[in-house]
Amino acid sequence: MSLALSIGLLAAAGVYLVLQRGMIRIILGFVLLTHAVNLLIIAAGGVARRNAPFFGGDTSQAADPLPQAFVLTAIVIAFAITVVLATFAVVGRNDDDTEAGAEAEAGAAPRTPIATAGDES
Amino acid sequence: MIDIIALVEALLPMFVGAPLLIGGVLLVLPRLARLRQVLGMVSLLAVLAGAIVLVALTSDGTVLVHQIGLWPGGVSIPFVADSFSALILAVAAVVATASFQYLIASGEARSASIASFVLILIGGVAGALLTADLFNLFVFIEVMLLPSYGLLVILSRRGNMAGSRLYVIINLLASTLFLAGVGLIYAVQGTVNLAELAGTGSDPATAIATALCLAAIAVKAAVFPVHGWLARAYSSTSPAVAALFSALHTKVAVYIVYRISAVIFEGDGVWMTAIMVVASLTLVVGAFAALGEREIRPLLVFQMISGIGFILIGIALFTPLGLTAGIAYMVHHMIVMGALLLVASAIEQTYGSGRLDRVAGLRNREPLLTAVFIISALSLAGLPPFSGFVAKYTLVLASADAGVVVVAGLLIITSLVALMSMMRVWADMFNGKRHTDVEVLAAESRIRSRRDLFDSDAVDADEVAAEAAQAVEQHAPPRGITATEEDPHGHRGTRIPIRLIVPALILAALSVALGFGGEFLIQLAEQASSALLNTSAYVEAVIG
Numbered sequence: 001m002s003l004a005l006s007i008g009l010l011a012a013a014g015v016y017l018v019l020q021r022g023m024i025r026i027i028l029g030f031v032l033l034t035h036a037v038n039l040l041i042i043a044a045g046g047v048a049r050r051n052a053p054f055f056g057g058d059t060s061q062a063a064d065p066l067p068q069a070f071v072l073t074a075i076v077i078a079f080a081i082t083v084v085l086a087t088f089a090v091v092g093r094n095d096d097d098t099e100a101g102a103e104a105e106a107g108a109a110p111r112t113p114i115a116t117a118g119d120e121s
Numbered sequence: 122m123i124d125i126i127a128l129v130e131a132l133l134p135m136f137v138g139a140p141l142l143i144g145g146v147l148l149v150l151p152r153l154a155r156l157r158q159v160l161g162m163v164s165l166l167a168v169l170a171g172a173i174v175l176v177a178l179t180s181d182g183t184v185l186v187h188q189i190g191l192w193p194g195g196v197s198i199p200f201v202a203d204s205f206s207a208l209i210l211a212v213a214a215v216v217a218t219a220s221f222q223y224l225i226a227s228g229e230a231r232s233a234s235i236a237s238f239v240l241i242l243i244g245g246v247a248g249a250l251l252t253a254d255l256f257n258l259f260v261f262i263e264v265m266l267l268p269s270y271g272l273l274v275i276l277s278r279r280g281n282m283a284g285s286r287l288y289v290i291i292n293l294l295a296s297t298l299f300l301a302g303v304g305l306i307y308a309v310q311g312t313v314n315l316a317e318l319a320g321t322g323s324d325p326a327t328a329i330a331t332a333l334c335l336a337a338i339a340v341k342a343a344v345f346p347v348h349g350w351l352a353r354a355y356s357s358t359s360p361a362v363a364a365l366f367s368a369l370h371t372k373v374a375v376y377i378v379y380r381i382s383a384v385i386f387e388g389d390g391v392w393m394t395a396i397m398v399v400a401s402l403t404l405v406v407g408a409f410a411a412l413g414e415r416e417i418r419p420l421l422v423f424q425m426i427s428g429i430g431f432i433l434i435g436i437a438l439f440t441p442l443g444l445t446a447g448i449a450y451m452v453h454h455m456i457v458m459g460a461l462l463l464v465a466s467a468i469e470q471t472y473g474s475g476r477l478d479r480v481a482g483l484r485n486r487e488p489l490l491t492a493v494f495i496i497s498a499l500s501l502a503g504l505p506p507f508s509g510f511v512a513k514y515t516l517v518l519a520s521a522d523a524g525v526v527v528v529a530g531l532l533i534i535t536s537l538v539a540l541m542s543m544m545r546v547w548a549d550m551f552n553g554k555r556h557t558d559v560e561v562l563a564a565e566s567r568i569r570s571r572r573d574l575f576d577s578d579a580v581d582a583d584e585v586a587a588e589a590a591q592a593v594e595q596h597a598p599p600r601g602i603t604a605t606e607e608d609p610h611g612h613r614g615t616r617i618p619i620r621l622i623v624p625a626l627i628l629a630a631l632s633v634a635l636g637f638g639g640e641f642l643i644q645l646a647e648q649a650s651s652a653l654l655n656t657s658a659y660v661e662a663v664i665g
Contacts, residue, residue, distance in 0.1 A: 018294065023286070030293060037301045044308030067307065070256055074300060077263045081293055084270055088286050 003043045010036035023089035027082060034078040038071045126185065129178060133187040133200040136171060136210070136247035137261075140164055144240030144268075154231045161236035165221055168243055169214035175207035180648055182655075184662035186253075194665035195317060201253040201663055205448065205649035209376050210250045212452050215631070216368030216459040217243050219624040223361045223463055226620040227470055228570075229276055238268035238275075239365070246369050250376060253663050255303045255313040255334070258377065259296065262341075265373065266292050269366065276359035278575055284357020291350045295340035302334035315384055316663035319656050322386035331385050332392070335378060342374035344433065345403040348426045352410075352419040360418060360466030360475070367425055367462055368455045375429060375451065379436050383653040388439035397437035401531055404430025408538040417465045417475045417550065420542055421458070424501065427535060428454040434516060434532070438523045444650035446515035449642050453500070453512040453635065460497040460628035464490060467621040468550065472559065473566025477546065482555035490622050491551055496629040498547070500636065502540035508632045511639035563615040564588035 010032050017029025045067030053062035143164045147157050179185060179202060188197035202210075221239050224230040230239075245265030252258050266289075273285040307313050309326045321327045343351040351371070355363040378396075386392050407427030414420035432454060435447010467490060468483070469475040484491050500507030503514070513536060520529040564585045574580065592615050635642045652659065 018290070026290060030297070033294075033297050037297055037304065040301055041304035041307065044304045067304075070304070070307075073256075073260060077260070080267065081263070081289075084267070085289065085293075088282060088289065091282065 003039060003047065007036050007039045007043065010039065023085070027085045027089060030078075030085065031082060034074065038074055041067045041070050041074070126178060126183065129174060130185045130187050132171075133185060133202060133251065134189065136168060136251060137200075137244050140168060140240040140244035140247065141264075144237040144244065147240065148234060148237040152233070154233075157233075157236040158225050158230050161221060161230070161240055162218070162225070164240055165214065165218045165243060168247065169211065169218055172207060172211035172214050175202045176204070176211050176645070178202075179204040179207045179652075182648070182651065182658060184652070184658050186662045186665075194663055195312075195314060198257050199253045199314070199316070199663050200251045201316075201659065202251055203649075203652040203659055204645075205379070205652045206250045206376070208448070208452065208645055208649045209372065210247060212455050213246055213250070213368055213372065214243065216455055216628065217246075217365060219459060219463065219628050220361055220365035220368070222627075223364070223466060223621065223624040226618075226624070227361060227466070229359060229361060232275055234271060234275065238271045241268040242272070242365075242369060246373055249373050253315045253659075255306060255315060255318075259300050259303055262296060262299070262373075265370065266296070269370065272362045272365070273354070273358045276362050277357055278359070278569065279357050282357075284354050287350055288354035288357075291354070292341060295337045298340070299334055299337035302330055302332075302337055305330035305333060314663070315380070316660045319384050319660045320387050322389050322392070328386070328389075328392070331381060335381060338374050338377050338381075339399070342371050342378060342429055342433075343426050344399055344429060345406045345426070348403065348407065351426060352414075352422040355422045356416065356418045360462060360469050363418060363422070364459050364462035364466060367422075367458045371425065371429060372451065372455055375432050378433065379447070379653065382436050382439075383444075384656050384659065387656065388654075393437050393439050396433055397525070397528065400430045400433035400437050401528055402430070403427070403433065404535050405531060406430075408535045408542070411542040412538060412545070414542075415477055417468065417477065417546060418462070420477075420546065421461050421465055424461075424539060424542065425454075425458050427539065428458065428501075431513075431516060431532065431535075434520065434528060438519055438525070440519060440523050441647075441650060441654060442515070442519040442522055444653055445643060445646045446512065446519040448649045449646035450512040450516055452642065452646065453508040453632065456628050456635070457497050457500045457507075457509060457632050460493065460625045460632065461501065463625035463628065464494050464497065464622075467617050467625065470566065470570070471563060471615060471617045471621065473562040473569075477549035479556065479562065480550045480559070481553040482551075484551040486555075487617050487622075489619065489626065490617055493622060493625045493629045494547075494551065496633060497625070498543035500629075500632045502543055503536045504540075506633070506636045508635035508639070508642060511636060511642055515643060560589035560593055560615060561585055564592060 014029045014033030014036055017025045017032065020026060020029070045064035049061045050063050051057040051061040053059050143160060147160060150157060175185065182204070185202040187200045188194060189200065190197060217239065221230065224235060224239070230236060242265055245261050245268070248261035248264060249258055252261060270285065270289050273288055274282060277285060303313055306318065306327060309324070309330055310318060310321055312318065322331060340347045355366065382388065382392065382396065404427045407423050407425070407430060411420045411423035411427065414423060432447050432451045435443050435450060438444070438447070465475060468480060472480045474480055496507060500509040503509040513532065517529050517532050520532060565580055568580050568585060568588060569578070
């Protein structure tokens, strides 16, 4: 139950943050969302059995190693992409769809060709 | 004779491993631009050759499997090539090769990381097409996406990165959703091996978990109503990258929809009806949205969205003829869309604008480009003797055959709308009188690309004027064309270099060849569809 609640909470907070305009908030939102999904995968493997399958552990009570491998992989990938996103946040500081960002974009968007005398067609 | 099948099976992971490895090595090579380009091209051609070998080997229904680490089937992570994945891999490799050739010709491939990114991308595509494990599929989708982020940003000449950012965020969200779906499938079935999941779609819990995966993939395939991001993201990067992505990203997503629907749902009626509705909406909305665009690239991207609807109709029908038609359309669409986007690239990069009202009168000046455009545009609209006719005709026939006459009608109407938007491009860009400021725009674009400036950076007006005057002075009119009043510069000045047209020409020629050799195209698609219809061979080969 606590697992389900944490997944729900993380997902809700993550979705809320991803829907914000600033890049940093979106990144934090994705961090929370990937945590929610990771917990979901752990839950998918079942959490009742927790023993190790070696060193005399009871194999019938051994934890499922596959979801753990999944989560490990997913964490690595999520980390890599978070770094990419953070780069976007740093390099494209003016791209935020916030008011300051929108102004910058509005200034850049219309591509005005260089008008020389007599070039108007 | 050496057992060639066993040999190829053992080499199957090399489709992923070799491009990744070479891509990584190229990244650390010292500044040898030429070597990077040559090695990149050779590797892409090798992937293409390998994919053609796979198509030949799987043509009789053989399924090639390699269990990684030689673990027993069901435990291992398998790589599988059947006639469907082999065919799509081959076509993807063709378009990737043409796009990379364009990147070399336009000088964009000189950047240190481009060759590596393209190779890593194709490695990820091969992995996503060949893997038979859903979690592995997620990993390979990410492998595809990471170099794409790099390609988008590095080759973009927009001053802001809003488009690239949108692309990353949408794709990341879709990937996260897909991962959640994979987790749910594991929760219900205890496995993510596609072969072991065969036919489990009849269980409601599995069906819902799988539907979550399909929904996530639909975002990546830009299916209505989650298609809006595609036009903005693809318009913000270099046009050649858009051509590269058009054949790889959305089409891999469509491939996954085909694979999952066929293997897990086994063409279950309810789900296929849902896909049918979404696909019909996609093809109509895409075609009409294209009509309203004012730039060539978003227009083509919306045509691409419409085409994705066409392809998905094939799986939604789930009859032998329907699947054949859908796969044939997919092959045709990848090639023709690549050709059209490369034509758009050549125009945009030479004339400095892709706006329909900024470029005009290409018909007289660029005979080769005009020919390529006409072939691809008519092929897209579905006129004979091009590949579009074969694919669309079969698709309409299949829908009528399956009793969904409404969809058959929609397909025909949408084709007319597609023809209309192609006519718009023709009327605005190819026909008409050349604008007086065309040389100025082109000169500005040349200066920008020479100096690596963003589109929003200012360029000195005098310098642009000098460059424009020089271009008019230096370039004589093409042979056989005399000066007329149609052209303010007497047909002198900027022209698109042949080397930028050749990649599109190759793809257009392929479309013509597949149109005349329609039987061959349908035969390839038929083999692929029989692999989808009869999943037992797939399951047997993977689990053993």
